[in-house]
Amino acid sequence: METLNFLMQGFDVALRPTNLLVALFGAFVGTIVGLLPGLGPINGVALLLPLAFALGLPPETALILLAAVYLGCEYGGRISAILLNVPGDAAAIMTTLDGYPLARQGKAGIALSLSAVSSFTGSIIATCGVVAFAPLLAKWAVAFGPAEYFVLMVFAIACLGGMVGDKPVKTLMSALIGLGLATVGVDSTTGVYRFTFGSVSLSDGIQFVIVVIGLFSVSEVLLMLEQTHAGQQAVKASGRMLFNLKEYTQTVGTMLRSSVVGFVIGTLPGAGATIASAVTYMTEKRMAGASGRFGDGDLRGVAAPEAANNASACGSLIPMLTLGVPGSGTTAVMIGALTLYNITPGPLLFEQQPDVVWGLIASLFIGNVILLLMNIPLIGLFSRMLAVPNWVLVPAITVVSLVGVYAVHSTTFDLVLMIGLGVFGYILRKLDFPLSSLILGFVLGEMMESNLRRALSISNGDLAILWSSPITLILWALAILMLALPGLRWWRATRRRVHDKGAETQPAP
Amino acid sequence: MYVRLFAGIWLLACAGLAVLAWGFEAPFAYDPVGPRAYPLLLLGLMAAGALWLLVKPKGEPTPPIDWAIARKVVLCILVLLAYAFLFEPLGFVLSTALAGCTLGLLFNGRPVPSVISGVLMGVLLYVLFDVLLDVPLPLGVFRLLEN
Numbered sequence: 148m149e150t151l152n153f154l155m156q157g158f159d160v161a162l163r164p165t166n167l168l169v170a171l172f173g174a175f176v177g178t179i180v181g182l183l184p185g186l187g188p189i190n191g192v193a194l195l196l197p198l199a200f201a202l203g204l205p206p207e208t209a210l211i212l213l214a215a216v217y218l219g220c221e222y223g224g225r226i227s228a229i230l231l232n233v234p235g236d237a238a239a240i241m242t243t244l245d246g247y248p249l250a251r252q253g254k255a256g257i258a259l260s261l262s263a264v265s266s267f268t269g270s271i272i273a274t275c276g277v278v279a280f281a282p283l284l285a286k287w288a289v290a291f292g293p294a295e296y297f298v299l300m301v302f303a304i305a306c307l308g309g310m311v312g313d314k315p316v317k318t319l320m321s322a323l324i325g326l327g328l329a330t331v332g333v334d335s336t337t338g339v340y341r342f343t344f345g346s347v348s349l350s351d352g353i354q355f356v357i358v359v360i361g362l363f364s365v366s367e368v369l370l371m372l373e374q375t376h377a378g379q380q381a382v383k384a385s386g387r388m389l390f391n392l393k394e395y396t397q398t399v400g401t402m403l404r405s406s407v408v409g410f411v412i413g414t415l416p417g418a419g420a421t422i423a424s425a426v427t428y429m430t431e432k433r434m435a436g437a438s439g440r441f442g443d444g445d446l447r448g449v450a451a452p453e454a455a456n457n458a459s460a461c462g463s464l465i466p467m468l469t470l471g472v473p474g475s476g477t478t479a480v481m482i483g484a485l486t487l488y489n490i491t492p493g494p495l496l497f498e499q500q501p502d503v504v505w506g507l508i509a510s511l512f513i514g515n516v517i518l519l520l521m522n523i524p525l526i527g528l529f530s531r532m533l534a535v536p537n538w539v540l541v542p543a544i545t546v547v548s549l550v551g552v553y554a555v556h557s558t559t560f561d562l563v564l565m566i567g568l569g570v571f572g573y574i575l576r577k578l579d580f581p582l583s584s585l586i587l588g589f590v591l592g593e594m595m596e597s598n599l600r601r602a603l604s605i606s607n608g609d610l611a612i613l614w615s616s617p618i619t620l621i622l623w624a625l626a627i628l629m630l631a632l633p634g635l636r637w638w639r640a641t642r643r644r645v646h647d648k649g650a651e652t653q654p655a656p
Numbered sequence: 657m658y659v660r661l662f663a664g665i666w667l668l669a670c671a672g673l674a675v676l677a678w679g680f681e682a683p684f685a686y687d688p689v690g691p692r693a694y695p696l697l698l699l700g701l702m703a704a705g706a707l708w709l710l711v712k713p714k715g716e717p718t719p720p721i722d723w724a725i726a727r728k729v730v731l732c733i734l735v736l737l738a739y740a741f742l743f744e745p746l747g748f749v750l751s752t753a754l755a756g757c758t759l760g761l762l763f764n765g766r767p768v769p770s771v772i773s774g775v776l777m778g779v780l781l782y783v784l785f786d787v788l789l790d791v792p793l794p795l796g797v798f799r800l801l802e803n
Binding site for chain 2: 198201202203316317319320323324326327330334336337338339341342365368369371372373536537538539541542543545546547549550553554557559562563565566569570573574577578579596599600603604607608
């Protein structure tokens with residue numbers, strides 16, 4: 148009951164004319180950023196964050212803008228996946244598998260509208276999950292002390308290593324680089340200057356906006372030099388634009404299952420939309436068995452990843468709102484946005500800033516309705532955006548990035564630092580280091596250190612405080628489990644390989 | 657191979673930074689940890705990771721460097737740097753027009769459209785940001801025209 152009251156209050160905030168307008172704008176921009184190959188939700192949020200700050204938007208409005216962009220990207224990624232066979236963002240990779248074949252069969256309109264509804268279903272279910280679980284978790288998390296927080300962040304980083312892809316060492320290295328970048332600047336407890344190399348501009352630490360834009364936008368520009376196509380010809384969406392009832396009933400089970408799974412995966416720190424869409428696609432494929440035509444145009448193959456990636460995007464807001472620990476790269480950027488406004492995300496957010504939290508949650512519902520309404524009729528307009536050539540697109544991205552960074556401090560030093568970080572990010576990406584874990588580390592860095600030091604101040608330097616409470620013990624156990632996962636997978640894979648080899652050589656008497 | 661090279665450089669960087677971090681000392685103790693331990697812990701873990709990659713860089717064969725692209729990347733970085741350094745002296749409109757058209761050319765745009773899009777971007781984005789959205793941008797040389 149109390150929750151419903153708060154939700155009503157949230158709708159009050161979200162329905163204010165400026166906030167509605169901002170949500171509309173964010174949804175539109177987000178869809179476009181999402182559908183442009185190479186630009187994902189982190190880029191979208193990173194480009195708009197400094198502008199929101201420079202425009203002096205109040206915190207709840209800024210957050211609504213960023214959330215709308217985030218959701219919009221998850222909607223937009225599917226458009227290029229279906230029409231071009233190029234995923235608009237990483238989470239849409241699975242959508243290409245069945246989406247493009249459907250488009251080739253002349254069913255592009257059906258695939259697009261059905262995937263829009265799947266995205267909508269996923270987001271709405273996950274947002275309901277946020278409403279149901281976030282306040283509970285927040286209440287519970289208030290009991291967390293600095294030691295618990297520190298271990299929680301260790302767990303979040305261990306999660307990255309265990310869940311993100313097949314390169315745990317590189318992932319953890321990225322996270323460590325992020326944590327290290329966060330130590331630059333004056334140490335808040337003792338006032339000692341660390342890694343500033345005598346520069347006044349660095350004494351304040353490296354600005355969050357500069358790191359995000361440098362690592363994601365500038366490095367993206369450099370990566371785009373490799374694909375110099377001048378805009379691509381998309382498959383024309385012709386024929387029936389809307390799915391019919393039969394197609395809907397066929398896929399509704401898939402949508403619901405994938406939404407729930409996507410939501411659960413999204414709430415885990417580190418595991419984001421990419422993993423959620425892959426897991427649900429594989430599950431649905433296995434469940435369909437021989438009756439499915441997965442891979443050459445099964446509608447369920449479009450519904451599952453789309454429902455899952457939107458659900459996980461919303462689910463990743465739970466750890467961000469309740470614990471202050473990001474559930475994905477994009478929510479890490481949103482946490483950075485909150486700290487720009489001097490709001491510390493965490494369990495107290497629900498008590499201290501109910502307008503921000505509930506306004507954001509209510510705006511997720513509204514943003515989804517906007518996106519659904521926008522995505523079905525405007526699909527022609529959006530697919531035309533795919534034809535924008537790189538020689539217009541790249542300069543535009545560059546200029547907006549520069550303006551965003553310049554708006555924060557108005558110094559040339561920041562611009563140069565941004566380019567330096569961009570080159571660094573480019574090198575890391577070429578070497579296959581995941582940047583989203585770097586940004587997660589950067590966001591967690593300061594909190595992690597201050598919580599560790601606060602915990603040790605309480606215990607007067609005794610390290611035992613870090614594993615003295617049941618919560619910390621459970622979190623350590625989970626963290627160790629996560630770190631062991633890649634090793635376990637590797638062990639199973641080699642055992643299977645040995646087994647296969649044995650089977651091959653056997654039938655030769 | 658490149659991963660090995662990177663890991664090696666990173667290991668050296670860790671060592672250098674650790675020497676630097678060793679010097680972080682607070683004049684008197686505010687907390688039992690002090691400003692030195694945490695960075696040293698991170699550097700130690702990073703060095704361990706770099707060592708791992710140095711010894712066991714997961715063996716995908718590295719593609720040879722595409723020099724045509726590498727040259728373009730270097731050019732692009734130079735253009736970006738020039739843009740950053742000229743941003744304040746020349747002002748937003750001029751520097752954006754210049755950067756817009758050189759970047760356009762770098763991304764295989766034809767000369768005339770690139771120049772047009774660069775100039776348009778400089779003027780239109782200035783109007784959008786500075787006038788409509790109230791984000792202050794440097795005027796640069798146009799300041800002389802103002803008086």
